[in-house]
Amino acid sequence: MKSKSSLYPAWFTVLMSLVYISQGQIEGISPHWTQEELRTANTTKEARTYMHSSERDIITVLNLARLYPKRFVELELTITGEDYDYEYKSSLIDHMMSMEAICAVKPNQTMYKLARCWAKESGELGLTGHDRIQCNDGFLAECCSYGHDNALGIVLQLLIDYGVPSLGHRIICLSNDYTAVGATINNHSVWSYISVLDFSY
Numbered sequence: 001m002k003s004k005s006s007l008y009p010a011w012f013t014v015l016m017s018l019v020y021i022s023q024g025q026i027e028g029i030s031p032h033w034t035q036e037e038l039r040t041a042n043t044t045k046e047a048r049t050y051m052h053s054s055e056r057d058i059i060t061v062l063n064l065a066r067l068y069p070k071r072f073v074e075l076e077l078t079i080t081g082e083d084y085d086y087e088y089k090s091s092l093i094d095h096m097m098s099m100e101a102i103c104a105v106k107p108n109q110t111m112y113k114l115a116r117c118w119a120k121e122s123g124e125l126g127l128t129g130h131d132r133i134q135c136n137d138g139f140l141a142e143c144c145s146y147g148h149d150n151a152l153g154i155v156l157q158l159l160i161d162y163g164v165p166s167l168g169h170r171i172i173c174l175s176n177d178y179t180a181v182g183a184t185i186n187n188h189s190v191w192s193y194i195s196v197l198d199f200s201y
Contacts (some may be wrong), residue, residue: 026038026057026060026061026151026152027057027150027151027152028150028151028152028153029061029064029075029076029151029152030075030076032075033064033071033075037064037067037068037071038060038064040063040067040104041060041061041063041064041067041068041104042056042059042060042063043059043060043063043104043105043106043107044056044059044060044106044107046107047059047107047109047112050109050112051107051112051183051184052185054149054150054151054185055112055183055184055185056107056183057150057151058151058154058155058183058185058195058197059105059106059107059181059183060151061151061152061154061155062105062155062173062181062183062197063104063105064076065096065155065159065173065174066101066102066103066104066105066173066174067101067102067104068101069096069097069099069100069101069174070096070097072096073093073096073097076152076156077089077092077093077096077156079093084162085160085162088160088161088162088163089160091167092159092160092161092170095170095174096174099174102174102175102176103176103179105178105179105180105181105199106179106180106181107180107181107182107183108180108181108182108200109182110138110182110200111139111180111181111182111198111199111200112182112183112184112198113182114135114136114137114138114139114182114198115139115142115182115183115184115196115197115198116182116184116186116196117132117134117135117136118130118132118135118142118144118196118198119184119185119186119194119195119196120186121133121134121135122144122188122194122196123186123187123188123189123194124189125189126188126189126190128144128146128190128191129144130142130144139182139198139199139200140178140199140200140201141172141175141178141198141199142172142196142197142198142199143158143169143172143173143196143197143199144194144195144196144197145157145158145194145195145197146188146191146193146194146195147191147192147193148193148195149185149192149193154185154195155173158170158173158197159173159174172199173197177201178199178200178201179200179201180199180200180201181197181198181199181200182196182197182198183195183196183197184196
C-alpha cells in the first residue's frame with residue numbers, strides 16, 4: 001500500500017513542506033520569538049476576511065512590542081553610536097525597558113475602513129499628515145508611516161519616531177488607552193508606501 005505522501009508529485013510535497021514551515025513567520029522579525037509569543041500577539045485571525053496578511057502582521061508586531069517590551073528590545077532593537085537616529089533609539093530602549101506589559105490591540109473593521117480610505121487618498125495625492133479631504137474621521141488616534149512595506153519596518157519607524165520631538169507616534173503605539181486598531185498599507189506617489197494605523201477604545 002502506498003503512503004499518503006507518495007500519491008503526490010515530489011515537487012508538491014516539497015512545496016507543502018515549505019508552506020508549513022513558513023506559516024506564522026513575519027518578514028524580518030527575529031527567529032527567536034516563541035510560537036506561544038507569536039500566537040498571543042496575533043489577535044487578527046477574525047480579520048482575515050478584510051485585512052491582507054501583511055496588514056495583519058503590523059498588528060502582530062505592534063502587539064509583540066506591547067506585550068513583551070523588554071524582549072522586543074532584546075530581539076528587535078540593536079543600535080550603534082553611528083546610527084543617525086541613535087538618540088531616538090536610545091530613548092525608545094529606555095522607555096520599553098522601564099514599562100510593564102500592556103494589553104494587546106485587536107483589529108477593528110470600522111477603524112480599518114477609516115485607515116484604508118486615508119491611505120488610498122493620501123497615497124494617490126502624495127500627501128503626508130492627517131488632513132483628510134474626502135475621507136471621514138472617527139478614530140481617537142492615528143499614526144502614519146512612510147516608505148516601508150513590511151510590518152517590522154513600519155512598527156519600528158513609529159516607535160523610534162525619529163524627527164518627532166513629541167514622540168507622538170510612540171506614545172500612541174505604546175498606550176494602554178487603546179484596545180482596537182485598523183492597520184493598512186498602500187502605495188504612495190511620493191514615498192512609495194504609506195501605512196495608516198487608526199486607534200480606538
